[in-house]
Amino acid sequence: xxxxxxxxxxxxxxxxxxxxxxxxxxLMLAYMNKESLEKTLETGYTWFFSRHHQxxxxxxxxxxxxxxxxxxxxxxxxxxxxxxVHQTGVACHTGSYSCxxxxxxxxxxxxxxxxxxxxSMSLATVINELYAVIQDRRMNxxxxxxxxxxxxxxxxxxxxxxxxxxxxxxxxxxxxxxxxILYEMGDLWYHCLVLLAFHDLLPxxxxxxxxxxxxxxxxxxxxxxxxxxxxx
Numbered sequence: 272x273x274x275x276x277x278x279x280x281x282x283x284x285x286x287x288x289x290x291x292x293x294x295x296x297x298l299m300l301a302y303m304n305k306e307s308l309e310k311t312l313e314t315g316y317t318w319f320f321s322r323h324h325q326x327x328x329x330x331x332x333x334x335x336x337x338x339x340x341x342x343x344x345x346x347x348x349x350x351x352x353x354x355x356v357h358q359t360g361v362a363c364h365t366g367s368y369s370c371x372x373x374x375x376x377x378x379x380x381x382x383x384x385x386x387x388x389x390x391s392m393s394l395a396t397v398i399n400e401l402y403a404v405i406q407d408r409r410m411n412x413x414x415x416x417x418x419x420x421x422x423x424x425x426x427x428x429x430x431x432x433x434x435x436x437x438x439x440x441x442x443x444x445x446x447x448x449x450x451x452i453l454y455e456m457g458d459l460w461y462h463c464l465v466l467l468a469f470h471d472l473l474p475x476x477x478x479x480x481x482x483x484x485x486x487x488x489x490x491x492x493x494x495x496x497x498x499x500x501x502x503x
Contacts, residue, residue: 272312274309276345277305277308277345278348280350284304284305285320286302286304286351287302287351288300288301288302288303289352290338291354291355293341293356293357294402294473295396296369297369298338298368299363301317302322303318303320304327306320307327308352312343316339317338331360334364335359337359339357340355341356341357366410368411399474405464405468418465421465426466429466430466433459436462
């Protein structure tokens with residue numbers, strides 16, 4: 272990255288940095304000066320400049336919730352950065368997964384003219400949004416939450432539910448009932464996302480694996496009992 276392309280504020284020498292998780296969720300907004308940006312590029316972890324304490328600080332330096340940098344982009348004017356990261360733990364000092372979790376202007380349409388959402392959302396968007404909710408439940412338990420119930424009982428419970436939902440999907444398919452297939456498969460996908468969250472795996476990692484298969488790589492071909500991989 273060419274730092275000369277970044278336009279730091281003339282008064283304070285700062286540039287706003289929007290931090291985004293690999294799955295697309297916005298985590299926080301902080302500020303960088305030239306030194307903290309250089310340190311971020313040098314170490315591979317996010318460093319910022321505190322306007323309150325007037326010093327450099329590394330995200331997670333006390334909590335351990337560090338951010339490993341995947342990519343840094345600057346906008347068309349060069350005066351804002353977008354930092355894509357792999358977040359360890361939570362991003363917000365309050366304990367929320369994102370600094371924007373649960374803080375919405377215009378709740379129930381009181382102060383913002385809300386445009387009705389069109390149903391044509393991409394599958395990736397739906398999966399990432401559902402995963403973000405699952406992770407938020409994991410980090411911020413809600414009493415009575417089924418997702419928290421699964422995490423509370425550990426991996427064996429999650430795996431048992433995946434097995435049950437897979438079996439129910441099979442039964443629905445054998446019975447040739449399309450509505451039930453969709454319903455049971457929805458349950459199956461949800462529990463698979465819970466399992467990904469349990470292992471701190473992002474849906475993007477699964478998308479990457481699926482793209483490898485789409486390209487026909489040899490690594491995805493099943494060997495079977497013979498150990499020989501069939502041709503695609």
